[in-house]
Amino acid sequence: MSSMGDLLHTLPALTDAQNAIPELTIDWLVEPAFADIPAWHPAVANTIPLPLRQWRKNIFKTLCSGDFSNFKQIIQSKKYDAVIDAQGLLKSAWITKLVDAHSHGFDRQSAREPLSSIFYNNKYAIDKNQHAILRTRELFANALNYNFPTTNPNYKIDISKLPHLNFKTPDKYLVFLHSTTWSTKQYPIEYWENLLAKAKTDNLTVYLPWGNETEKLRAEKLSETHGIVLPRLSIAELATLLHKSTAVIAVDTGLGHLSAALNTPTISLYGPTNPARVGAIGAQTINLTVDFPCAPCVSKKCLYKNDAETSLKPICYSTLSPEKIWKQLKLITNN
Numbered sequence: 001m002s003s004m005g006d007l008l009h010t011l012p013a014l015t016d017a018q019n020a021i022p023e024l025t026i027d028w029l030v031e032p033a034f035a036d037i038p039a040w041h042p043a044v045a046n047t048i049p050l051p052l053r054q055w056r057k058n059i060f061k062t063l064c065s066g067d068f069s070n071f072k073q074i075i076q077s078k079k080y081d082a083v084i085d086a087q088g089l090l091k092s093a094w095i096t097k098l099v100d101a102h103s104h105g106f107d108r109q110s111a112r113e114p115l116s117s118i119f120y121n122n123k124y125a126i127d128k129n130q131h132a133i134l135r136t137r138e139l140f141a142n143a144l145n146y147n148f149p150t151t152n153p154n155y156k157i158d159i160s161k162l163p164h165l166n167f168k169t170p171d172k173y174l175v176f177l178h179s180t181t182w183s184t185k186q187y188p189i190e191y192w193e194n195l196l197a198k199a200k201t202d203n204l205t206v207y208l209p210w211g212n213e214t215e216k217l218r219a220e221k222l223s224e225t226h227g228i229v230l231p232r233l234s235i236a237e238l239a240t241l242l243h244k245s246t247a248v249i250a251v252d253t254g255l256g257h258l259s260a261a262l263n264t265p266t267i268s269l270y271g272p273t274n275p276a277r278v279g280a281i282g283a284q285t286i287n288l289t290v291d292f293p294c295a296p297c298v299s300k301k302c303l304y305k306n307d308a309e310t311s312l313k314p315i316c317y318s319t320l321s322p323e324k325i326w327k328q329l330k331l332i333t334n335n
Helices: 004-020 052-057 059-065 067-075 090-098 114-119 132-144 189-201 213-223 235-244 254-261 315-319 322-332
Strands: 026-030 044-049 103-106 122-124 173-177 205-208 247-250 266-270 285-289
Touching: 004 026, 004 132, 004 254, 044 067, 090 103, 090 114, 103 114, 103 132, 122 132, 173 189, 173 254, 189 205, 189 213, 189 322, 205 213, 235 254, 247 254, 247 322, 254 266, 266 322, 285 322
Parallel strands: 026 044, 103 122, 173 205, 173 247, 247 266, 266 285
Antiparallel strands: none
């Protein structure tokens, strides 16, 4: 409902389901900020806005305003054959009880939040060590009773639904997705500057998108070396920018998954997180990982103690040099 990566990880499951059940149509409950993503898939008939983040800020106001009652009326006005919780969290699981349909989800051992399983009528044991895309595809196959296909994931994004940009881009350009939520997932700024210097030497335009003021300041700092700081773009506009780009370099962020899903040549960088479970998957995607004793730590705070070895933060990225990344970029762009 509310994570760009999770939404994108679910699209291949929709493709499987539509291939198995051609007449299938799906309504998708989604945070308004991410509503564009489900709408790109041809199996999705309707996106139903669920502003849960906003509601949780003021529950009393939400109840008194009638917003929640209106939402319940919308989702209970239709008889569904099934409701599937692909996220496996308490906040998504309890919503299934509001829908007039048998609910399907991960069992206690498989769900990201084990208590979520108490809300489902049908529960499935699915290996937590698999990649999230495979887990979701297997969940849909179980819930809708078709054979789990062995094909590569197909996001089936309808490119014709992406908007035009209101600025002109060169024929060849790069996009650097330089920001993410965890500080430990941030590729060091001095390494980004090194990559930007290489792009400048090769006369390559680099776009530096941002999503909040902190990211904007980071983009502006990086642009002092090279690069163009864009105005704030919508998710749909960013999808267009990524789709048209020559290549993308990304940290572990939802937009990196979007670039991979669009089959854009993409290099995704992983330090504390494990790409075997949540890595970007695409026909032209390469995941580069650090080679460090405590990685992947899956921690929002760096726990490494011997800071005297280097001033680089996070230290694990000292094993993933800009030179290595640039070499891979040359390979995937045949340049």
